[in-house]
Amino acid sequence: MEKSMLTIDGLQYCKWDRGIFEQLQAGGVTAVHVTIAYWENARETLSNIGHWNHLFEQHGDLIMPVRVAADVLAAQQQGKTGIVFGFQNCSPIEDDISLVEVFHQLGVRIMQLTYNNQSLLGAGCYEEHDAGITRFGRVVISEMNRVGMVVDMSHSAERSTMEAIELSSRPITISHANPDFFHPAKRNKSDAVLKALAASGGMLGLSLYPFHLKNGPDCSLQEFCVMVAKTVEMLGVQTVGIGSDLCLNQDLGVLEWMRNGRWTKEKDYGEGSSADADWPAPLTWFGNSADFHNISRGLADVGFQQREIHQIMGENWLRFFQESFSPA
Amino acid sequence: MEKSMLTIDGLQYCKWDRGIFEQLQAGGVTAVHVTIAYWENARETLSNIGHWNHLFEQHGDLIMPVRVAADVLAAQQQGKTGIVFGFQNCSPIEDDISLVEVFHQLGVRIMQLTYNNQSLLGAGCYEEHDAGITRFGRVVISEMNRVGMVVDMSHSAERSTMEAIELSSRPITISHANPDFFHPAKRNKSDAVLKALAASGGMLGLSLYPFHLKNGPDCSLQEFCVMVAKTVEMLGVQTVGIGSDLCLNQDLGVLEWMRNGRWTKEKDYGEGSSADADWPAPLTWFGNSADFHNISRGLADVGFQQREIHQIMGENWLRFFQESFSPA
Numbered sequence: 001m002e003k004s005m006l007t008i009d010g011l012q013y014c015k016w017d018r019g020i021f022e023q024l025q026a027g028g029v030t031a032v033h034v035t036i037a038y039w040e041n042a043r044e045t046l047s048n049i050g051h052w053n054h055l056f057e058q059h060g061d062l063i064m065p066v067r068v069a070a071d072v073l074a075a076q077q078q079g080k081t082g083i084v085f086g087f088q089n090c091s092p093i094e095d096d097i098s099l100v101e102v103f104h105q106l107g108v109r110i111m112q113l114t115y116n117n118q119s120l121l122g123a124g125c126y127e128e129h130d131a132g133i134t135r136f137g138r139v140v141i142s143e144m145n146r147v148g149m150v151v152d153m154s155h156s157a158e159r160s161t162m163e164a165i166e167l168s169s170r171p172i173t174i175s176h177a178n179p180d181f182f183h184p185a186k187r188n189k190s191d192a193v194l195k196a197l198a199a200s201g202g203m204l205g206l207s208l209y210p211f212h213l214k215n216g217p218d219c220s221l222q223e224f225c226v227m228v229a230k231t232v233e234m235l236g237v238q239t240v241g242i243g244s245d246l247c248l249n250q251d252l253g254v255l256e257w258m259r260n261g262r263w264t265k266e267k268d269y270g271e272g273s274s275a276d277a278d279w280p281a282p283l284t285w286f287g288n289s290a291d292f293h294n295i296s297r298g299l300a301d302v303g304f305q306q307r308e309i310h311q312i313m314g315e316n317w318l319r320f321f322q323e324s325f326s327p328a
Numbered sequence: 329m330e331k332s333m334l335t336i337d338g339l340q341y342c343k344w345d346r347g348i349f350e351q352l353q354a355g356g357v358t359a360v361h362v363t364i365a366y367w368e369n370a371r372e373t374l375s376n377i378g379h380w381n382h383l384f385e386q387h388g389d390l391i392m393p394v395r396v397a398a399d400v401l402a403a404q405q406q407g408k409t410g411i412v413f414g415f416q417n418c419s420p421i422e423d424d425i426s427l428v429e430v431f432h433q434l435g436v437r438i439m440q441l442t443y444n445n446q447s448l449l450g451a452g453c454y455e456e457h458d459a460g461i462t463r464f465g466r467v468v469i470s471e472m473n474r475v476g477m478v479v480d481m482s483h484s485a486e487r488s489t490m491e492a493i494e495l496s497s498r499p500i501t502i503s504h505a506n507p508d509f510f511h512p513a514k515r516n517k518s519d520a521v522l523k524a525l526a527a528s529g530g531m532l533g534l535s536l537y538p539f540h541l542k543n544g545p546d547c548s549l550q551e552f553c554v555m556v557a558k559t560v561e562m563l564g565v566q567t568v569g570i571g572s573d574l575c576l577n578q579d580l581g582v583l584e585w586m587r588n589g590r591w592t593k594e595k596d597y598g599e600g601s602s603a604d605a606d607w608p609a610p611l612t613w614f615g616n617s618a619d620f621h622n623i624s625r626g627l628a629d630v631g632f633q634q635r636e637i638h639q640i641m642g643e644n645w646l647r648f649f650q651e652s653f654s655p656a
Contacts (some may be wrong), residue, residue, distance in 0.1 A: 053430070054426060097378075097597055105433065
């Protein structure tokens with residue numbers, strides 16, 4: 001693994017196996033935030049953590065858990081990929097504030113307050129109305145701040161996101177989304193949200209998921225990198241990283257679980273439609289983690305300096321992890 | 329807190345509050361193994377751990393968690409009582425071997441394979457027939473050995489206990505029970521079991537729970553200490569500690585929960601009877617943790633040397649924790 005370029009991916013949800021871990025290594029990925037729950041309750045999440053413990057046991061030569069930011073540097077030293085646990089929803093804590101600390105003890109460092117829908121904490125980006133952060137949401141944000149668990153608003157609605165930025169005493173993240181000036185989509189974010197995020201010291205992970213890109217799977221590397229440049233111009237380079245939202249080797253059933261959980265009997269198609277219900281076609285220039293080198297090359301091609309490329313590819317995330325993962 | 333006498337209690341299950349923690353301090357108790365589950369499933373156990381996290385937050389001047397044996401010495405240095413989490417049953421891991429490591433990550437260091445009844449792992453001491461350690465039990469013992477979670481057979485039946493001693497690659501414990509030569513009771517242990525425990529390097533915590541004592545609540549300090557001496561004669565001093573089984577401030581509903589869980593609709597009276605259904609009357613010389621000084625005095629009065637008293641009161645448990653709490 002090339003030691004000079006620290007590379008951190010702000011979100012992936014693959015069907016993890018040795019082949020995927022080898023791709024991470026081929027792409028020089030020093031650390032990756034992995035999703036371990038969408039709709040799982042507390043009990044189900046325990047088994048997901050148990051599954052990851054087994055992956056660490058089996059593939060300890062390629063991956064290691066990240067509990068504190070220094071573990072990312074240890075992973076780099078050892079030529080491994082550090083794994084940061086995150087939830088894309090608050091379902092694992094159910095209605096029990098004490099589970100924030102319990103899951104922090106189990107290594108969870110990032111939690112979305114909502115996943116598309118209204119949650120017990122706030123509104124998701126697919127809700128028609130957004131009443132902002134709830135009573136439970138306020139105390140959960142405070143508890144997350146205390147124990148060192150990052151608030152992630154990637155799948156949240158506008159008002160809830162603005163309020164989370166305001167209520168959180170520590171910087172928050174939008175770990176995988178794009179500006180809606182690039183591609184208007186419910187999952188992408190307004191200038192107002194992104195500027196508030198940047199002003200509060202937060203981090204934005206720019207997404208490579210085709211539904212978040214102009215022209216979808218046909219979006220070119222250059223178009224993506226020009227969008228990165230415009231975002232950096234708007235927010236400052238220190239705010240910007242990559243959050244690929246890479247979902248590899250997952251079958252349609254997993255996509256349906258992500259979109260429907262147990263909350264609807266009628267099928268919801270999320271960012272797709274009944275005519276376009278499956279996973280999007282992959283980008284030609286970003287098929288898996290081994291293609292991270294293309295991103296850094298593309299950033300250089302649109303005029304980024306090496307220093308900025310290092311920040312965007314990983315150093316910004318590392319700084320954010322350093323500020324975020326330990327108790328207040 | 330007197331620093332010269334390291335004192336460790338091999339089991340308590342109180343209704344924990346500041347008053348109880350102050351009694352522990354008054355008794356010079358450096359560490360105590362506390363029960364956090366009897367019949368609770370995985371989800372319920374998470375909330376129990378969350379409750380303990382809250383106690384640590386509120387009473388951090390008096391108590392601290394013990395994850396490794398060195399934490400006991402840190403507690404002694406800081407004049408606090410170290411808290412070791414344990415289960416009196418395997419119900420928290422349900423049917424999922426991966427939960428052994430998950431609960432170890434949450435600080436659980438000791439687990440009984442059974443609580444009075446047949447469990448998924450082995451037979452309890454109230455079962456009529458004991459078929460020994462089950463298929464699941466064998467692999468769970470192996471996993472407990474790997475991660476550093478102690479096998480406790482206090483409430484298990486004879487054959488299962490002998491097999492657990494044999495199958496476990498690391499020494500096990502009977503954390504709170506007495507020899508049945510002192511008082512024949514289903515919860516007390518045969519010479520054969522105790523000798524096998526000692527031969528394998530295990531630890532016995534002698535119980536102060538009246539149901540385990542000759543003459544019940546009327547057992548004298550001297551009778552107890554003579555029993556300690558006979559046990560030391562049989563097993564060697566290095567095997568013997570105290571496991572008081574102190575249950576303070578718990579109402580009858582808690583005793584009924586311990587005895588009945590959710591497994592019976594007809595009331596089971598455990599060690600009691602329908603005519604004697606309540607908590608036993610307390611010993612005059614051991615009413616709470618502040619009375620640990622009586623035990624060390626009583627041991628001296630029956631002829632123990634100071635060196636042996638130190639071993640029995642805490643150093644043997646400390647050595648056992650040092651050998652037991654870290655991954656293999």
